Amino acid sequence: MIVPADRATGKKVQLMATCLCDAFFDDVAKATVQVLEYLGCEVEFPEGQTCCGQPAFNAGDWSAARRMVRHAARQFTGSGPVVLPSGSCAAMLFHGASLAFEHEPDFATVSDLAGRTWEVLDFIVSGLGVKTWEGTCAKKIAFHSSCHLRGTGTPAAARQLLGSLRGLELVGHAEPEQCCGFGGTFSVAFPHVSANMGLLKLQNIRAAEPDLLVAADMSCLMHLRGLAEKQGHPLPVRHAIQVLRDALVAERKIHHE
Amino acid sequence: MNTNEHEFAVPHFGQPIDRFVATISGEVYAAVHSASAIKSDKRAQLLAADYADPLKLRALAGQIKQHTLDHLDRYLPQAVASLERNGARVHCAADGEEARRIIGDLLQQRGAKTVVKSKSMATEEIHLNDYLATRGIESVETDLGEFILQIDGDTPSHIVTPVVHKNRRQIAQSFERHGLGAYNDEPETITRRARRFMRDRFLRADAGLTGANFLVAESGRLVLVTNEGNSRFSLSAPRLHIALVGIEKIVPADRDLGVFLNLLVRSATGQQFTAYTEFISGPRADGRPSGAEELHVVLLDNGRTDILGAEYREILRCIRCGACMNICPVYRQASGHAYRAVYPGPVGAVLTPLLAGEHFAQFADLPKACSVCGACGDACPVNIALPDLLLRLRDRAKRAHAALSARGTPPMGGFAAVATHPPLWRAALTASRLANRLPLDWLPVPPLRAWTRRRTLPEFRGGAFRQWFKQRGQQ
Numbered sequence: 001m002i003v004p005a006d007r008a009t010g011k012k013v014q015l016m017a018t019c020l021c022d023a024f025f026d027d028v029a030k031a032t033v034q035v036l037e038y039l040g041c042e043v044e045f046p047e048g049q050t051c052c053g054q055p056a057f058n059a060g061d062w063s064a065a066r067r068m069v070r071h072a073a074r075q076f077t078g079s080g081p082v083v084l085p086s087g088s089c090a091a092m093l094f095h096g097a098s099l100a101f102e103h104e105p106d107f108a109t110v111s112d113l114a115g116r117t118w119e120v121l122d123f124i125v126s127g128l129g130v131k132t133w134e135g136t137c138a139k140k141i142a143f144h145s146s147c148h149l150r151g152t153g154t155p156a157a158a159r160q161l162l163g164s165l166r167g168l169e170l171v172g173h174a175e176p177e178q179c180c181g182f183g184g185t186f187s188v189a190f191p192h193v194s195a196n197m198g199l200l201k202l203q204n205i206r207a208a209e210p211d212l213l214v215a216a217d218m219s220c221l222m223h224l225r226g227l228a229e230k231q232g233h234p235l236p237v238r239h240a241i242q243v244l245r246d247a248l249v250a251e252r253k254i255h256h257e
Numbered sequence: 258m259n260t261n262e263h264e265f266a267v268p269h270f271g272q273p274i275d276r277f278v279a280t281i282s283g284e285v286y287a288a289v290h291s292a293s294a295i296k297s298d299k300r301a302q303l304l305a306a307d308y309a310d311p312l313k314l315r316a317l318a319g320q321i322k323q324h325t326l327d328h329l330d331r332y333l334p335q336a337v338a339s340l341e342r343n344g345a346r347v348h349c350a351a352d353g354e355e356a357r358r359i360i361g362d363l364l365q366q367r368g369a370k371t372v373v374k375s376k377s378m379a380t381e382e383i384h385l386n387d388y389l390a391t392r393g394i395e396s397v398e399t400d401l402g403e404f405i406l407q408i409d410g411d412t413p414s415h416i417v418t419p420v421v422h423k424n425r426r427q428i429a430q431s432f433e434r435h436g437l438g439a440y441n442d443e444p445e446t447i448t449r450r451a452r453r454f455m456r457d458r459f460l461r462a463d464a465g466l467t468g469a470n471f472l473v474a475e476s477g478r479l480v481l482v483t484n485e486g487n488s489r490f491s492l493s494a495p496r497l498h499i500a501l502v503g504i505e506k507i508v509p510a511d512r513d514l515g516v517f518l519n520l521l522v523r524s525a526t527g528q529q530f531t532a533y534t535e536f537i538s539g540p541r542a543d544g545r546p547s548g549a550e551e552l553h554v555v556l557l558d559n560g561r562t563d564i565l566g567a568e569y570r571e572i573l574r575c576i577r578c579g580a581c582m583n584i585c586p587v588y589r590q591a592s593g594h595a596y597r598a599v600y601p602g603p604v605g606a607v608l609t610p611l612l613a614g615e616h617f618a619q620f621a622d623l624p625k626a627c628s629v630c631g632a633c634g635d636a637c638p639v640n641i642a643l644p645d646l647l648l649r650l651r652d653r654a655k656r657a658h659a660a661l662s663a664r665g666t667p668p669m670g671g672f673a674a675v676a677t678h679p680p681l682w683r684a685a686l687t688a689s690r691l692a693n694r695l696p697l698d699w700l701p702v703p704p705l706r707a708w709t710r711r712r713t714l715p716e717f718r719g720g721a722f723r724q725w726f727k728q729r730g731q732q
Contacts, residue, residue: 001631017722019676023689024715026722033726045726050676056669058629060651060662064673071677099645100652147630175294177635179586183628188707189665190275190587190626195711197586197628226712257729 001151002095008116009127011041012080016072018089019051020218028218030257031245032085032120038254039128046075052084053100054092058184062100069097070106073113082116083123085241087216090119091148119149120241121216125157132160135247138167142210143240144201144224146217147179154216158240162214165247174204182223198227202235213237265597267619272665274587274626277595285422289414289592292421296583299527300636307519307529318516319640322574325474325507326565332474332507337556339477343539345552352559353383359555360385360466360499361392367497369394369463373455375481375488376400377468378416378577379501379557381599382612385466396466397458399487401451408435414593416600417525417579422592455487465491465549469502470576471517472554475510479554481535482521489533498540498549503557505573517576520638524578560612569646572607574639581633581643587626596623603633603643610650621659624650625666667704686719693717 013036017029033043053068072093076082084090094114101110124130141162145155163170181187181197188194202224205213213235215221221237228235248254268276304311325332337347350356364372372389374380374396386396386407398407402420406413409431413419420428429442437450467488471480479500481488492498508517522528539545540552564573582588582602593601598609598620606623613620624647633643654662675681693716698709708714 021722022686023717023719026718026725029722030725045723047723048679050679050682051672053673053676056673058648058651059666059669060625060648060655061669061673062652062655064669067673068676096648099648147628147632150631150635177584177632178589179628179630179632181586181628183630185666185704186625186628188667188704190272190278191707191710192275192279193587193590193626194628196278196590198712200586200590222715223712226708226714229713230711257725 004115008081010080013041014044014076014082016084018086025218028085028239031242034245048075052089052092055184057096065100073109083118083120085120087119087154088148090117093117119154121157122153126153132164135251136166139211140169140171141212141214142171142205142208144215146215146220171208171210173208180220180223182219198223214240216240274591274595278591288424290589293583293589303523303527315638315640318520321513322639326573336474336507340554343477345554348555350557356383356557357388371395371462372464372466373397373399373462373491374466375491376403379468379503399455416577459490459494462495464497465495467500469500471508472502472506474507479537482531484532486533496550499553501555521576521578524580524638564611571641575604580636584632584636607646618659621654621662689717689719
């Protein structure tokens with residue numbers, strides 16, 4: 001994974017909500033805003049934003065992916081940090097895009113965006129220097145370290161922030177490095193492989209008997225909760241940023257909106 | 258390229274690997290999954306225990322291999338000169354057919370009837386055994402796993418543990434069928450019976466056939482890494498030793514072996530060292546009392562120089578440890594035979610379409626059989642960016658209009674058109690809420706059906722966040 005060194009940081013932040021939060025998981029984008037504002041950030045949401053381009057990139061349609069990345073680069077101008085509640089979309093912008101634009105004349109524009117892109121937990125810890133999170137969360141939590149967090153600061157940041165909540169117990173599970181099986185269009189082009197991978201992941205997570213499954217990517221959580229619900233045994237899932245926000249609400253540090 | 262004769266046929270619909278998984282037996286899945294998980298865990302634990310920074314070691318290994326490939330025009334002639342200086346005869350084979358003919362001729366000229374073979378993926382790649390049979394030469398696999406496959410008429414499903422798709426009950430049944438004794442599934446008994454069968458072949462073999470894990474350019478040493486001792490028998494009993502070596506096996510100097518042997522064995526089987534490591538410096542000679550009287554080295558190209566010249570060069574760093582397949586979640590579900598070729602898993606999904614040359618499109622589905630999880634890239638001991646290569650091959654398949662690669666993937670042009678026009682995007686978000694009222698499970702839209710057969714969809718809440726964000730701005 002190519003993670004740019006010395007990424008832009010600061011408290012004037014642009015939020016890239018991601019297409020999944022735009023279409024399904026609005027509360028995750030909301031929690032991202034609430035947490036960032038609590039930390040003193042001014043959050044801007046560029047209205048023209050859509051998708052990072054990863055679905056097309058992984059599907060092999062790099063020409064379509066480049067059109068989408070170029071569009072994103074036009075929406076997120078400026079020099080401040082761009083923050084996403086998704087390790088996967090962030091990785092698309094700082095790693096995937098660098099592959100897809102290797103031989104393109106506007107490579108510099110894309111690397112400029114890459115040099116400002118942050119997954120939100122990584123941003124909180126490494127960008128803003130927050131080391132602990134106050135509050136209580138009396139739950140057993142299984143954390144799925146999603147695949148596109150490999151080589152980034154997010155897994156450590158997530159463990160650090162979640163781990164500092166009072167009463168929270170992080171439980172490990174077997175085969176932690178194994179993928180949830182989602183993989184974008186992979187999940188529909190390879191439905192059997194994908195579902196089997198997900199069911200194995202669920203089985204390993206369930207064996208740890210968590211109250212809640214937490215991740216830094218709604219794509220994995222969408223897949224795992226979808227499989228669990230279809231099985232008839234729903235599994236409560238939450239984005240890590242929601243857990244942090246909920247702790248602030250419980251402590252009455254912010255109001256629930 | 259010759260494809261696997263025992264491969265399953267490409268189905269008329271669906272992705273081939275997905276169809277394979279839909280029908281895989283529980284026994285095969287269980288055997289492959291548990292062996293893969295155990296090997297991956299042992300690899301990670303041992304590397305972490307033995308090295309302060311295993312990532313540094315693999316970066317070094319990757320650099321050495323890359324350097325060798327970048328300067329193969331220098332190292333290949335050096336290796337040939339060193340081998341000849343040591344007394345070996347060197348043959349160059351442009352493709353599998355030429356390699357088969359060279360080996361067949363060498364054996365026939367010497368009247369060889371029986372050859373003993375130690376495990377070699379290069380010989381699998383050129384389908385040597387079948388060819389030798391057509392020339393009346395019996396080739397006996399002496400690696401226990403390969404031997405089991407040979408008596409079953411089966412093919413390897415893994416490059417290090419070729420019989421990983423079978424459990425010991427199935428192996429005991431094979432032995433019984435093949436007249437090697439009444440059913441007994443104790444590993445010790447199975448091994449003893451195989452050994453008894455092979456000993457006779459070792460004694461009457463006219464030649465030994467091997468591959469090589471490394472060929473050192475400076476010293477001309479061939480290095481063989483095994484666990485069963487069969488390669489030592491293959492080398493010491495017969496008068497003739499033929500080694501088939503892919504040109505990517507070259508490393509510059511003996512000192513580099515310290516890096517590669519340590520990484521190869523830990524990555525492959527989670528051992529610190531294998532039971533046997535052979536260093537072959539040439540045929541028997543004054544001052545070199547062991548080894549065959551005659552040593553022939555066949556250097557195999559078979560599509561490798563084509564890869565060397567293009568942007569996928571780094572795949573040739575591969576030292577065939579199998580760590581990428583052991584950790585691959587798709588391989589763990591699918592097993593090696595799903596990949597329709599000699600090299601399975603992530604490395605196979607890169608190598609097979611590339612080695613296929615002009616038949617690239619026939620294997621263009623393989624790079625798609627991957628959720629881009631990146632575990633293979635993390636496991637690779639020579640630091641090959643396997644996920645990036647798989648993604649590049651998807652792009653190449655798309656540009657080549659390879660139909661097999663496109664199967665089942667929704668076209669992205671329409672999505673990109675909406676995603677580059679914000680008013681359309683916002684309209685689509687609002688419209689998507691209507692989907693909550695539709696019986697999505699029943700709609701005849703293939704990607705939707707593929708999703709909803711095994712999973713539910715979350716509630717569509719398109720635009721809800723935008724609305725919230727705007728409203729609070731106005732307050």
